[in-house]
Amino acid sequence: MKVLVTGGAGYIGSHVVAQLIEQGYQVVVYDNLSAGHRSAVHAQATFFEGDLMDRAVLSDFFNQHQRDSQPPFDGVMHFASHIQVGESMKAPFKYLRDNVGAMINLLEEVTHHGVPRFILSSTANLYDAPERIPIDETEALIPGSVYGETKYFGERMLMWMERIYGLRYCCLRYFNAAGAHPDGHIGEAHDPETHLIPLLLQVALGQRENITIYGTDYDTPDGTCIRDYIHVIDLADAHILALKALATGESRVYNLGNGMGYSVLEVLETARAVTGHAIPVVYGERRAGDLPRLVADSTRIKQELGWHPEFASLHQIVQTAWNWHQSHPNGFEDINTK
Numbered sequence: 001m002k003v004l005v006t007g008g009a010g011y012i013g014s015h016v017v018a019q020l021i022e023q024g025y026q027v028v029v030y031d032n033l034s035a036g037h038r039s040a041v042h043a044q045a046t047f048f049e050g051d052l053m054d055r056a057v058l059s060d061f062f063n064q065h066q067r068d069s070q071p072p073f074d075g076v077m078h079f080a081s082h083i084q085v086g087e088s089m090k091a092p093f094k095y096l097r098d099n100v101g102a103m104i105n106l107l108e109e110v111t112h113h114g115v116p117r118f119i120l121s122s123t124a125n126l127y128d129a130p131e132r133i134p135i136d137e138t139e140a141l142i143p144g145s146v147y148g149e150t151k152y153f154g155e156r157m158l159m160w161m162e163r164i165y166g167l168r169y170c171c172l173r174y175f176n177a178a179g180a181h182p183d184g185h186i187g188e189a190h191d192p193e194t195h196l197i198p199l200l201l202q203v204a205l206g207q208r209e210n211i212t213i214y215g216t217d218y219d220t221p222d223g224t225c226i227r228d229y230i231h232v233i234d235l236a237d238a239h240i241l242a243l244k245a246l247a248t249g250e251s252r253v254y255n256l257g258n259g260m261g262y263s264v265l266e267v268l269e270t271a272r273a274v275t276g277h278a279i280p281v282v283y284g285e286r287r288a289g290d291l292p293r294l295v296a297d298s299t300r301i302k303q304e305l306g307w308h309p310e311f312a313s314l315h316q317i318v319q320t321a322w323n324w325h326q327s328h329p330n331g332f333e334d335i336n337t338k
């Protein structure tokens with residue numbers, strides 16, 4: 001089985017690549033390294049540095065991988081995209097042009113070459129006005145940002161690709177991806193970092209003086225926002241299960257979370273317990289666009305694919321992230337300079 005992973009040098013992509021290799025897949029990574037890290041890519045994966053916006057390069061790449069009697073890849077997992085909700089509201093055209101444009105180019109090659117299966121990295125940002133919590137897949141799709149809208153377009157395009165070309169697809173709508181590979185060699189390293197857990201750990205490492213808590217007056221038990229943190233390895237495993245399921249089954253959509261909500265203050269306390277650091281905080285204003293509570297109902301993927309989170313506890317999630325941050329305080333720069 002030969003799988004193309006776009007964005008395989010990024011946080012979630014690199015963990016999926018590691019799991020695919022461990023399970024015996026042949027993996028090709030396509031990444032422009034605008035946000036990803038070359039050294040995050042597993043040594044046994046074939047790496048190609050390229051931009052999905054460059055149609056000529058992408059087309060050559062697919063032609064080069066063409067096999068005699070089979071399509072160039074048995075499946076594609078598409079992670080490559082800009083991912084910041086806040087930035088997408090300040091630079092909407094960057095998101096619309098790149099995220100949507102890249103996927104159009106990719107789908108054109110995928111369908112032209114008859115690649116049979118496609119997994120899309122989608123998002124809980126499609127649920128901006130949930131009627132029921134935990135949120136299942138029947139909830140109304142209301143993107144909460146331009147970023148979310150680009151993923152919504154992606155899901156819609158896949159629906160048409162199936163209808164026209166028979167492409168089988170799975171959209172995985174992630175809640176809050178967190179944690180790091182349990183052996184500590186890869187982990188989260190965004191620049192700029194905007195996510196709660198790595199920011200807390202950067203304070204514990206002495207790289208930041210404190211962290212601002214965005215809002216303490218939400219309608220939640222302690223007044224801070226509640227999120228569903230899911231371990232990146234559990235996410236990765238869901239992708240591989242989905243890829244297998246598409247070999248015989250129909251296209252589908254799954255929500256991916258632990259089903260457990262934790263408030264910002266609970267995450268803070270866990271980070272303090274794991275690191276033994278006081279982690280000073282500043283109480284700040286609400287961040288624009290944050291919903292009080294986002295928790296997944298992942299019953300569907302559990303029932304249909306037998307998926308089960310292995311790293312379900314918040315403590316495990318923060319502990320694996322801490323192992324990575326402690327051993328790589330400067331992220332992948334520590335590996336590049338070794």
Ligand code: UDP
Nearest residue numbers: 194195196199212213214225227264287290
């Ligand atoms: N958050 C915070 N301070 C920060 C970063 C995040 O209080 O410096 C809060 C944020 O308001 C949200 C939660 O932590 O309620 C998770 O935010 P993150 O950006 O990690 O993920 P999101 O839920 O926005 O995808």
